[in-house]
Amino acid sequence: MKYQVNPTYSELLPDIKKIIENFEEGEGEVMSTGRNTIKVFEIKGKALSVKSFKIPNLVNKISYKFFRKSKAERSFQYATILESKGVGTPDPVAYFEKPTPLFFKSSYYICKHLSPDLTYRELVTNPNYPEHETILRAFARFTFELHEKEIQFLDHSPGNTLIQKVGENYDFFLVDLNRMNFKSLNFEERMLNFSRLTPKKDMIEIMADEYSKLIDKSSTEVFEKMWFYTNQFQEKFRRKKELKKKLKFWKH
Numbered sequence: 001m002k003y004q005v006n007p008t009y010s011e012l013l014p015d016i017k018k019i020i021e022n023f024e025e026g027e028g029e030v031m032s033t034g035r036n037t038i039k040v041f042e043i044k045g046k047a048l049s050v051k052s053f054k055i056p057n058l059v060n061k062i063s064y065k066f067f068r069k070s071k072a073e074r075s076f077q078y079a080t081i082l083e084s085k086g087v088g089t090p091d092p093v094a095y096f097e098k099p100t101p102l103f104f105k106s107s108y109y110i111c112k113h114l115s116p117d118l119t120y121r122e123l124v125t126n127p128n129y130p131e132h133e134t135i136l137r138a139f140a141r142f143t144f145e146l147h148e149k150e151i152q153f154l155d156h157s158p159g160n161t162l163i164q165k166v167g168e169n170y171d172f173f174l175v176d177l178n179r180m181n182f183k184s185l186n187f188e189e190r191m192l193n194f195s196r197l198t199p200k201k202d203m204i205e206i207m208a209d210e211y212s213k214l215i216d217k218s219s220t221e222v223f224e225k226m227w228f229y230t231n232q233f234q235e236k237f238r239r240k241k242e243l244k245k246k247l248k249f250w251k252h
Helices: 007-021 058-066 071-084 120-125 132-148 187-192 201-212 219-251
Strands: 002-005 029-032 037-043 046-053 092-098 106-112 151-153 161-166 169-174 180-182
Touching (some): 002 007, 007 037, 007 092, 046 071, 071 092, 071 180, 120 132, 132 151, 132 161, 132 201, 187 219, 201 219
Antiparallel strands (some): 002 092, 029 037, 046 106, 092 106, 151 180, 161 169
């Protein structure tokens, strides 16, 4: 079994190994199921989130075995980079991989469990959420900070930012970290990075207005570009859903 542990949590290694070896059993609090499974465990007074990634298809079983880093390894490494850059993410604890002699099999990412006050999704689904605009503007500033620190979070979507209120301010924490680039971002790439967040025009207007205050662009120019990429993404998403419906119909 391949693994790497954050030295801060090395004393927990024997207990974490037991969790990984018996992950499929009924222990732990299940937080999410589906494509991947997330469970929460408590070890020596510390709550840890353990994410079990779906076993990949045959091509990726070979790719992850010999050529590419697994999602678990990337999540651990990217979380470590984010922390070094002063960007919020649940503290990385470890990653584990269970290969076979010929193929990659299962992998797990472990981080400190964080109980947020909300995620960005609540802002999309509930326009009356307290301090809705204040949080949106803070989120736009947070995203600008990511861009300035040369972080391109490719899964910048509604469920992947956890939000906590601290005093009068809001702190943001990125999760689902396995798809990132670290490079200087141009204006187009920055605007494209907002495209998955919300289809709501009024939310885009607020974020664009706040983001424009931080760069040498007018709020109109920022909004038009954000809205263009948002519509482009929504159209692709709509077509994908229609195609799935058709395929489902044909199967029956």
